[in-house]
Amino acid sequence: MTTPTITMVKKIFADGSPCKKCGEVEEKMRDAGQLDQLDKIVIAYEADPESEGMQLAARHNVDRAPFFIVERDGQDAEIYTVYFKFVKEVLNAKTSEDEELKEIMNDVDLDFL
């Protein structure tokens, strides 16, 4: 399998403040030495729909941040909006079940259950 090109898209709110989860994910990746495996970090400026990150979100039909675009030669881009899936499936890193459940609880609206 060829080495993929990985882009992380993180968000800046309309008031200029950074998205909390984007910061947490970036920090976690830094601590785990995973940031080096990203080829590019792109910003989605909420106030600027023309910003590269917002355009990528629109193109890939993503409504969450951060997200990761994994591109391999000759294949469709794969989009990861769930951090633990991204690190497990793309970076082959380990995550704990507690961390995974926490991310699901924070990210997915399961209040209907």
Place this chain on the structure above:
Amino acid sequence: MGSITNIVDIDSELAVQTPQEILRYALENHDNIAISFSGAEDVVLIDMAYKIRKDLQVFSLDTGRLHAETYRFIEQVRKHYSINIDVVYPEASRVEKLVVEKGLFSFYDGDHKECCGIRKIAPLRKQLLTVDAWITGQRRDQSPGTRAAVPVIQDDKAFARPDDKLTKFNPLANWTSKQVWDYIRENNVPYNELHDKGFISIGCEPCTRPTGPGQHEREGRWWWEEATLKECGLHAVNIQK
């Protein structure tokens, strides 16, 4: 791009269809598909689906903290439709650890997510690893947030098996609570007796209470916590501009 385009296209087509048509599409296109039944008004899904196909896979999450009325109702539904309802439980050792360390009502001191994670989400995840698609009663009007965008079909990335796909259908996404209740009454569908006691949203007993006139149904759940805004949504309205 193929799969994304596909889901978006199908969602646009299904979004204008009735819940019954969406259910028919879901049941005809997936053999290994299960309905998630919470023991509340999502019983309409079972009624609708049963009229399409009798061999339904239905599961309910038994957190161990449901109302007695909800247990009775799940049993009533099982008998009424003569279907098997797969009752799913949390892992005993994890519940025990939580209770030993934090007591039986830890959610009142912190937030409810730790308890929900152990009692609901972990068993849900385990259950969803066994299917290719699932059906929920999630509706847009259940969430007070303006960002609430519940598609009728979605690629469920959070619960999918590793390197695999899981499709989630929300056939009631575009229905209102009134439409659901009109259906229940017109079709004589059994319902949870808690609804007659003022409960709109029904979850675990310690975390659910009746709501008063004019209150949103979500005010009957986790009322001791401040509503927090989800921070990481990328506003679709901005993206589309």
